[in-house]
Structures are given as structure tokens and as C-alpha cells.
Amino acid sequence: MNSVVTFPNRIPTVEFEERRFQVYTDRQLDKIEVIQNLPEETLFEMKVVASVLPFRVNEYVINELIDWDKVPNDPLYQLVFPQKGMLKEEHFERMAKLHREGADKKLIQSVAKEIRDELNPHPAGQMEMNLPTLNGEPLEGLQHKYRETVLFFPAQGQTCHSYCTFCFRWAQFVGDKDLKMASTDADKLHGYLAQHTEISDLLMTGGDPMVMKTKHLVQYLEPLLQPEFDHIQTIRIGTKALTFWPYRFVTDKDADELIELFAKLVDAGKHVALMAHYNHWQEITTEISEEAIRRIRATGAEIRAQGPLIKHVNDDADAWAKLWKKQVQLGIIPYYMFVERDTGAKNYFEVPLAKAYEVYREAMKQVSGLGRTARGPSMSAGPGKVEIQGIAEIKGEKVFVLRFLQGRNPDWVQRPFFAKYSDTATWLHELEPAFGEEKFFFEDEYEKMRKGNG
Ligand SMILES: *Cc1c(COP(=O)(O)O)cnc(C)c1O
Numbered sequence: 165m166n167s168v169v170t171f172p173n174r175i176p177t178v179e180f181e182e183r184r185f186q187v188y189t190d191r192q193l194d195k196i197e198v199i200q201n202l203p204e205e206t207l208f209e210m211k212v213v214a215s216v217l218p219f220r221v222n223e224y225v226i227n228e229l230i231d232w233d234k235v236p237n238d239p240l241y242q243l244v245f246p247q248k249g250m251l252k253e254e255h256f257e258r259m260a261k262l263h264r265e266g267a268d269k270k271l272i273q274s275v276a277k278e279i280r281d282e283l284n285p286h287p288a289g290q291m292e293m294n295l296p297t298l299n300g301e302p303l304e305g306l307q308h309k310y311r312e313t314v315l316f317f318p319a320q321g322q323t324c325h326s327y328c329t330f331c332f333r334w335a336q337f338v339g340d341k342d343l344k345m346a347s348t349d350a351d352k353l354h355g356y357l358a359q360h361t362e363i364s365d366l367l368m369t370g371g372d373p374m375v376m377k378t379k380h381l382v383q384y385l386e387p388l389l390q391p392e393f394d395h396i397q398t399i400r401i402g403t404k405a406l407t408f409w410p411y412r413f414v415t416d417k418d419a420d421e422l423i424e425l426f427a428k429l430v431d432a433g434k435h436v437a438l439m440a441h442y443n444h445w446q447e448i449t450t451e452i453s454e455e456a457i458r459r460i461r462a463t464g465a466e467i468r469a470q471g472p473l474i475k476h477v478n479d480d481a482d483a484w485a486k487l488w489k490k491q492v493q494l495g496i497i498p499y500y501m502f503v504e505r506d507t508g509a510k511n512y513f514e515v516p517l518a519k520a521y522e523v524y525r526e527a528m529k530q531v532s533g534l535g536r537t538a539r540g541p542s543m544s545a546g547p548g549k550v551e552i553q554g555i556a557e558i559k560g561e562k563v564f565v566l567r568f569l570q571g572r573n574p575d576w577v578q579r580p581f582f583a584k585y586s587d588t589a590t591w592l593h594e595l596e597p598a599f600g601e602e603k604f605f606f607e608d609e610y611e612k613m614r615k616g617n618g
């Protein structure tokens with residue numbers, strides 16, 4: 165190993181001991197001690213919701229991140245524990261009835277599937293439009309939506325150390341085979357990347373690729389050091405492990421090998437970025453979470469932070485300001501604030517675009533320039549990532565000023581366009597063009613792209 169990572173500037177304040185990873189799912193709700201103090205009705209509601217939407221939480225999150233004195237309003241509690249409001253009344257009642265009657269597992273599962281199918285399991289045309297091919301064969305586990313970036317879903321990384329209640333990838337976690345997209349095939353990934361020299365960024369995502377053993381990551385990533393992959397300049401890894409299981413980078417059995425892998429990629433000239441999913445400053449309040457950040461940064465890899473704005477979790481400008489400040493202090497670069505997608509339990513978590521923009525602006529006002537690198541609020545919609553840049557009044561008409569941060573056609577990027585202002589709209593498809601226009605400038609072209617792939 166030519167890159168031994170040392171930590172010259174670190175004065176450890178505590179010894180970090182290995183922690184056993186202990187996880188609970190919907191079948192083990194009664195084993196989670198702390199929640200047994202909650203009202204019986206709350207526990208029943210959890211059980212009902214967790215039979216439809218994915219639920220998984222580990223002991224570290226329960227004991228170190230949630231402030232149980234603040235429950236049910238604690239943001240981290242809302243982030244992982246199912247809430248009644250996540251299901252529509254009719255769906256909730258239908259499932260609650262089955263549980264009250266002690267219905268058998270099969271029936272519960274088939275009703276759960278019916279309900280899920282009504283929750284827009286694959287938003288923004290993910291399945292149909294982004295599937296690339298290699299030598300004529302469709303490639304599972306790969307998404308190539310924007311010219312320079314490929315998303316890769318490694319099969320071993322299609323779960324997470326805990327699940328977020330609002331997850332837009334929730335459909336992957338509930339076992340419906342036809343909703344999954346994942347790949348075990350490193351050769352196919354490498355074949356596709358070798359043929360597509362327009363790609364500069366590989367983005368590994370999931371689930372959470374950090375649930376994988378280091379040896380699997382090595383299989384996918386080390387070959388990229390060969391000369392035929394010189395065009396792959398950046399390796400990004402989307403993860404929430406810095407929140408849900410920072411031990412992954414510090415004390416897990418293959419944590420040191422993981423750190424060495426990052427260092428090796430960096431030393432060979434790749435830009436390695438952990439795209440850390442954060443929603444709330446409370447996620448970075450433990451010693452172990454800071455230690456994980458220090459170890460990653462010591463390799464030369466960088467950490468960029470992104471996360472959605474979620475009602476009940478972080479629809480609060482002060483919480484965002486505090487999060488961004490904390491990130492900057494720890495050397496993390498704030499990157500995106502997302503708008504929650506139109507899938508799953510969106511009713512419960514959604515924030516109107518107008519409010520989202522206010523939260524963003526009020527938070528921005530509180531931080532220095534180094535915290536103002538977070539772009540947003542941004543909607544990852546079918547045509548691209550659309551940012552709300554502002555609310556303005558132009559010739560007597562109140563409008564949203566919008567732009568593409570990413571577009572299916574790179575030429576759309578950065579062009580300002582305008583939508584009629586709305587107090588209530590929560591997503592791009594609810595917006596109408598301003599100034600009496602019939603369509604947004606990209607709509608005809610996007611329609612053609614959709615048909616071309618249909
Ligand atoms: C956000 C995103 C990317 C990366 O876009 P950047 O603007 O380069 O961060 C790539 N693919 C998909 C599908 C995305 O949503």
C-alpha cells in the first residue's frame with residue numbers, strides 16, 4: 165500500500181471503540197426499549213405505517229442522535245420513525261383495520277403493495293428515460309441523465325444504515341422486485357464508462373454505497389485508475405453514513421481499508437467527493453461523527469453536503485443556518501438544498517416552493533460566503549434540476565425566477581425563466597409560465613425526448 169494515511173493535526177479527545185451495528189425493522193418495533201414509553205396509539209400508528217413504507221433504524225441513531233425529551237417534535241425522530249400523517253387517511257384506515265383484525269401477513273403485504281403503487285414509486289421518469297445500453301443491451305443499475313455524470317447503483321449498496329421516513333428511493337427498500345434497479349456487474353459498469361469519454365463524473369449511489377464492504381468498493385473503483393478511464397476525473401459517493409453510522413469510517417473492521425482506498429484514488433489524481441446527505445445540525449453532534457469527517461478529509465477526499473427541505477424535520481431557516489455553519493467549520497462544502505420529490509409520503513413532508521425559498525433566503529442571510537455555496541431550493545424533475553432563484557415582481561406580475569442547474573440538454577443550464585407565483589405549488593409540474601406564455605422554453609424539446617425514449 166503506497167498511501168499510508170496519517171493524521172498529523174488531530175489530537176484525539178477520546179478513544180473510539182468498535183460499536184456493534186444493531187438494527188431494527190418493522191418486525192422489531194417492540195424490541196426498541198425507548199419507544200415503549202410512548203402512548204400505545206403512537207406505537208400502533210408506527211406499526212401501521214411501517215407495514216406500507218420502509219422502516220429501519222439502528223441503535224446509534226436511537227441512542228445518540230434523537231433527543232427523546234423533544235419527541236414527537238424532535239427532528240431526528242421525525243427523520244426515522246414513521247408518523248401517522250405519512251399515509252393518506254383512507255390508506256391509513258385501510259391498513260389499520262387489517263392490523264386490528266389480526267389479518268395474516270400475506271393479506272397485509274398485498275394491500276401494502278396496492279397502496280404503494282398509488283404513491284408514485286418512481287418519480288421523474290427514472291425508469292424509462294435514463295436506462296443506458298452497452299452493445300445494444302440495456303444496463304441495469306446505471307442512469308445517464310446528464311451528459312457528464314453517470315449514476316451507478318451497486319447491488320450491494322441498495323440499503324442504508326437507517327431509512328429516512330421521507331426517502332424518495334423508498335420503493336427500492338420494500339422488496340417489490342419490479343421497482344428495483346441495481347447492478348452487481350462491475351465489468352458492465354467499466355465497459356460503459358470506457359466507451360463514453362464524455363463522462364467525467366461517476367456518482368455511486370443507492371441506498372447507501374457505504375453499507376458495502378470495502379472489498380466491493382475496491383472492485384468497482386480501483387480499476388478506474390487504469391489509463392482508459394482517465395476521463396473519469398471525479399468519483400462521487402452519495403451517503404448518509406456520516407449521520408447514520410460514522411463508525412463505518414473509524415472503527416468498523418474494514419474502515420482503515422476504506423480510508424486507504426480514498427487516499428489511493430486521490431493520490432492517483434482522482435477527485436473523490438463524499439456527497440453527504442444531511443438534513444439537520446443535530447446529525448453532527450457526536451464525537452464519532454466529527455472523527456469520521458476528519459479521517460475522510462485527511463485522505464484528500466472532500467465532503468459536500470446536500471439534503472432535502474422537509475416539513476417536520478428542517479423547515480426552519482435557523483436550523484439550516486446552523487447546519488451550514490457547522491459544516492463549514494468542519495471543512496464540509498454545502499452543495500444543494502433540495503425540494504422534496506413528488507413521491508411516497510410527500511403529503512406529510514412537502515413544503516410549498518414559496519416557503520422553501522424563504523427558508524433558503526433567511527438561512528443564507530445568516531451565514532458567511534463559505535456557507536453560501538449551497539444552491540437551491542432545487543427540484544430534481546424530469547427535465548433537470550430546477551432552482552428557484554427568487555420571487556420577483558415584473559411589470560406588475562409576481563413571478564418565480566427559475567433556472568436549470570442541470571438539464572437533459574446542457575444548453576438549458578443557467579437560462580433564467582419565469583413562472584407565475586403560487587403560494588401553494590410544491591413542484592415544477594404545478595407551475596405555469598408567466599407573462600401569458602403557453603409553455604416553458606424547454607417543454608417541446610423535452611416532450612420530444614420523452615417520446616424518443618418511449
Ligand atoms: C444531481 C444529479 C447528478 C449530478 O449533478 P451535478 O449538478 O453535477 O451535481 C447526476 N445525475 C442525476 C440523475 C442527478 O440527479
Ligand code: SF4
Pocket residue numbers: 323324326327328330331332333334370371372403404441
Ligand atoms: S439515506 Fe438516502 S437512500 Fe437511504 S433512506 Fe435516507 S434518503 Fe433514502
